[in-house]
Amino acid sequence: MVLGKTFDAGSIIKFLSQVSLGAVALGLAFGIASVLWLGFIFNDTIIEISLTVAVSYIAFFTAQDALEVSGVLAVMTLGMFYAAFAKTAFKGDSQQSLHHFWEMVAYIANTLIFILSGVVIADGVLQDNIHFERHGTSWGFLLLLYVFVQISRAVVVGVLYPLLRHFGYGMDIKEATVLVWSGLRGAVALSLSLSVKRASDSVQTYLKPEVGTMFVFFTGGIVFLTLILNGSTTQFLLHLLGLGKLSATKLRVLKYTQYEMLNKALEAFGDLRDDEELGPVDWVNVKKYITCLNNLEDEQAHPHDVPDKDDHVHTMNLKDTRVRLLNGMPYT
Incomplete structure (x- = not known):
């Protein structure tokens, strides 16, 4: 629809099924193949870590470019498969080294995403300021969007609360309250908004660059508000509800x-x-x-x-x- 095309309900369902299920299947396939490959590597930490990096990138680009399915879902499925079945495939100290390596990679990636998002937002505010000069309309929409995000999360948890209460370990109303309030947004949302910004710069016929800038602005604003407001008050909420005490x-x-x-x-x-x-x-x-x-x-x-x-x-x-x-x- 953004690029000027129309789809019916059946096409949308088919597209979403292919993108999601195809990505999961591809992630599982790469996970099985890489775990079998790890079986031929004996106590070589560098090779094992290099294999996980290479498989992650190959799975993403294969899904995103070759098969046109979700690369994010493919890599996520690959990581879940590793966590569930690949622990014994890493010998010696490789598992601990792998954990520290990916922790550092995640930290660097998060930092770069936040910095890049801040640069894009600052550039949009300073140059494309027509959206920010109309009596603070965009800033008001940001606050309204924050309230809507909190309400939508409360609705989702409320609808699923009967299931969450009777399945698993049994969630009570206090834990559900914390689940609603502790929903933070971060690097994943920002990276998706940056992809929209990149698409708006390349296909300006259908998607104006200002739209991509607004995507990053609203997403970055929601991330900032959830980290500052929700993140800083979650501990107080835990103490207020008595969830920080041992039974x-x-x-x-x-x-x-x-x-x-x-x-x-x-x-x-x-x-x-x-x-x-x-x-x-x-x-x-x-x-x-x-x-x-x-x-x-x-x-x-x-x-x-x-x-x-x-x-x-x-x-x-x-x-x-x-x-x-x-x-x-x-x-x-």
């Missing part, structure tokens, strides 16, 4: 775990003290410098020893059991 069951499990870890540390300390090869050692002073061995007087707390009179603790205990069950079988 009685979690607290008892934590104390029991700490007690067992201290016992293990004391047992290991005793084994070292009985080791004749270490020679004469002032173990009293050594123990003073080991912080975890200075406090072993706490009473042992068993995680299943819960008072019968506290119904809320039983509810949380059941919920924690469901969470552990779901975390224990993530791929079934």
